[in-house]
Amino acid sequence: MSDTMIVACPACSTLNRVARERLGAGGKCGKCGSPLFAAAPVTLTSRNFDAHAARSGLPLLVDFWAAWCGPCRQMAPAFAAAAGQLEPEMRLGKLDTEAEGAIAARFGIQSIPTLVLIRGGREIARKAGAMPAGAITAWARQAAGGRQTS
Numbered sequence: 001m002s003d004t005m006i007v008a009c010p011a012c013s014t015l016n017r018v019a020r021e022r023l024g025a026g027g028k029c030g031k032c033g034s035p036l037f038a039a040a041p042v043t044l045t046s047r048n049f050d051a052h053a054a055r056s057g058l059p060l061l062v063d064f065w066a067a068w069c070g071p072c073r074q075m076a077p078a079f080a081a082a083a084g085q086l087e088p089e090m091r092l093g094k095l096d097t098e099a100e101g102a103i104a105a106r107f108g109i110q111s112i113p114t115l116v117l118i119r120g121g122r123e124i125a126r127k128a129g130a131m132p133a134g135a136i137t138a139w140a141r142q143a144a145g146g147r148q149t150s
Contacts, residue, residue: 005057008091009034010042013051023088039084044093049103052091054121059090061140064107064114066098071130072113081133086140090117117143 004017007027011034018027018036027036042052044062053060063079065072076094083092097104097112107116107123117125117140125143 006055007036007058007088008048008051008056009036010038010040010091013048015051015055026088037087039087040092041080041083042091042093044095044100044103046100046103049095049100050121052093053118056091058088059117059119059124059144061086061090061092061136062107062116062118063092063094064097064104064109064116065094065112066096068098069112075113075130078131078133078136082136082140085133085137090140090144115139119144 003020005020005023006015007018007023008015009029009032012029012032014029014031016027016030016036028034029036041063042048044052053062063075065076067073079092079094086092095103097109111128113130114126114128115131115136116123127139131139
């Protein structure tokens, strides 16, 4: 296992090499200077999705949602809170299925909200329905392999 990991910047999607033992220390993007971990979900688009889902070494937990969806809006604060608990062990991102229909179709999203955990560009787990922050955190850690950091 390598001593470094590739981490996509949440602001500009530039790939940054970070020593594994320093992931918890944060760090800044070598290109734009933004923090690599902001304890907040990244807004995912067709422009930055693959940088976070396939090229970054971090697992990516995606909230597939839409603005018209009541349960999606209800879960949004819980998902944001989970980002603060799950970083830096994984990146959290929100993908608007209305704006990014091609990506939603690529993952076969049929109901929202749906959480999909991706590692190395491949889906490793999925869960549909709104959840509180604690349940999101517990499910994501279990789905990623049970790694506990706190």
